[in-house]
Amino acid sequence: MNAPTGRRIRVAIVFGGRSTEHAISCVTAGSVLQAIDREKYDVVPIGIATDGRWVLEADDPDRHRITGPGQLPAVDGERATVSLTRTSAGTGLVVSEPSAPPQAFGEVDVVFPLLHGPWGEDGTIQGLFEMSDVRYVGSGVLASALCMDKAFMKVALQAAGLPVMPGTTITAREWADQQMVVHLRCQELGYPLFVKPARGGSSIGIAKAHGPDDLAAAIEGALAHDPKVLVEVSAEGAREIECGVLEDLDGSVEVSVPAEIRITGDHEFYDFEAKYLPEEATELDVPAILDEDTRLRMQTLAADAFRAAGCEGLARVDFFLMPDGSLVINELNTMPGFTPLSMFPQMWAATGLPYSDLIDRLLTLALQRPTGLR
Structure with missing residues (x-):
């Protein structure tokens, strides 16, 4: 699909959302x-407020930045509301303000959903786009839902014969009714353990339990973000290394050079502050310093995981490189971050695909991929 002759391709960039990763x-x-090619694309920023309202947001990159500790950006829910509408002519936008009748805002050619976490990265909004028959960047409903739920993602990867960390899943009901049983299951895994929301991201709600005395607080902290919690064996002494995966127009996949995150200072693991606040002490090796055999094994596993989960468009595959040289898949992210500090664009830049070209490639692929069963 291409935009009609005489106008730029119209891209709706959807962001914000109801999750803790807003x-x-x-x-x-x-x-x-900031980076999208404005000569090629007509950009419409659509923000989803924390209460779920869709609004026509400001096309101002500076408004959507972290300006300091505790100073996080948010969608302005008081702006004019916007909705997708499906007509015989295509899928378009309608903008509504309290003092004026709804106004047609024009057709949308493709959506770039930059949503992280539930109600966006988990297949929900992908289903809306499918029903609206509008093309969009990234994985479809099933792969988005599967990779968002780390517990089911592990099941799928294990079924494909891919290595994952041992773990157990705990629901809020189990924790309320069977705490002793939960403690025993965790004891069998062996401490230390990582406790995380099963459907979260950006390291929000994650804690490390060094022993039984830490477990209750860690589980309750994760349950504050998700009624389903994943407890995993800590990959002690492992290196954290990631690969980016991109789908090609012919359906094949390409894997970036790997990159490594090294935590310094007072951070015990790669938590929210280490990821997103510039003054925090993290060091990145892009590309990671690896021997050729390990690099090739990692890139092969990344492509295998992408296919096993049914991903489309893009994904970031996170690994633990264990002290014995074995590789374990930590998780797949179907919509990895594109912040200035994010690994995904840095890995592709090091592979030879600059940021603006990466955006263009994803949009080109989305425009050529049909909606519906495929």
């Missing part, structure tokens, strides 16, 4: 708004 989605959107 602010990070806004930061990602600001980065894309």
Whole structure:
């Protein structure tokens, strides 16, 4: 699909959302708004407020930045509301303000959903786009939902014969009714353990339990973000290394050079502050310093995981490189961050695909991919 002759391709950049990763989605959107090719694309920023309202947001990258500790951006829910409408002519936007009748805002050619976490990265908004018959960047409903739920993602990867960390899943009901059983299951895994919301991201709600005394607080902290919690064996002594995966127009996949995150200072693991606040002490090796055999094994596993989960468009595959040289898949992210500090664009830049070209490639692929069963 191409835009009609005589006009630029219209891209709706959707960001914000109802999840705890609202602010990070806004930061990602600001980065894309800054870098997208304005000569080729007519950009419409659409923000989803924390209460779920869709609004026509400011096309201002500086408004969507982290300006300091505790100063996180957010969608302005008081702006004019916007909705997708499906007509015989295509899918368009309608803008509504309290003092005026609804106004047609024009057709949308493709959506770039820069949403992280539930109600955006988990297949929900992908289903809306499918029903609206509008093309969009990234994985479809099933792969988005599967990779958002880390517990089911592990099941799918294990079924494909891919290595994952041992773990157990705990629901809010189990924790309320069977705490002793939960403690025993965790004891069998062996401490230390990582406790995380099963459907979260950006390291929000994650804690490390060094022993039984830490477990209750860690589980309750994760349950504050998600009624389903994943407890995993800590990859002690492992290196954290990531690969970016991109789908090609012919359906094949390409894997970036790997990159490594090294935590310094007072951070015990790659938490929210280490990821997103510039003054925090993290060091990145892009590309990671690896021997050739390890690099090739990692890139092969990344492509295998992408296919096993049914991903489309893009994904970031996170690994633990264990002290014995074995590789374990930590997780897949179907909409990895695009912030200035994010690994995904840095890995592709190091592979030879600059940020603006990466955005263009994703949009080109989305425009050529049909909606519906495929």
